[in-house]
Amino acid sequence: MTIDSVRAFMAEHAPDIAIVETAGSSATVPLAAAAHGVATGQIAKTLSLRLGEEVVLVVASGDARLDNKKCKSAFGVKPRMLGLEEVAALTGHPVGGVCPFGLAQPLRILCDVSLKAYDVVVPAAGSINSALFITPDRLASITGAAWVDVCQDPAA
Numbered sequence: 001m002t003i004d005s006v007r008a009f010m011a012e013h014a015p016d017i018a019i020v021e022t023a024g025s026s027a028t029v030p031l032a033a034a035a036h037g038v039a040t041g042q043i044a045k046t047l048s049l050r051l052g053e054e055v056v057l058v059v060a061s062g063d064a065r066l067d068n069k070k071c072k073s074a075f076g077v078k079p080r081m082l083g084l085e086e087v088a089a090l091t092g093h094p095v096g097g098v099c100p101f102g103l104a105q106p107l108r109i110l111c112d113v114s115l116k117a118y119d120v121v122v123p124a125a126g127s128i129n130s131a132l133f134i135t136p137d138r139l140a141s142i143t144g145a146a147w148v149d150v151c152q153d154p155a156a
Helices: 003-013 030-038 068-075 084-091 113-117 135-141
Strands: 020-023 045-053 054-059 108-112 131-132 146-148
Touching: 003 020, 020 108, 030 045, 030 131, 045 084, 054 113, 068 084, 108 113, 113 135
Parallel strands: 054 108, 108 146
Antiparallel strands: 020 131, 045 054
């Protein structure tokens, strides 16, 4: 899995989008923003959550935080973050490289509306030093994601 599965996914769904690899780690939002010369909000972080028995991936703006009330309203349960080993096993990507592309198994993908504040966002691409540049709508389209509003308002 990892970056090779993302390359295969992108070749099939968005062959015009290149994967960018950096010399150093871009495994955290601040590192990724610095490596790619973008605002932290433009980093599209992928959160691995358990909703009862279901595991979902929520892609949100890098500076957004989950809002417990919005999550409870949207999902009907309080989400739980997955542990490191479970994230790698279910997504096929290491923590710091998790993205909604080239997954080890099908998972429901949700895009938070916080991404729509940007024309282009930068999600990881399956490794701790890779990413790609994509519009939020195209990210949602190629991954079959639904849009949700589960993060705190920026002013909060």
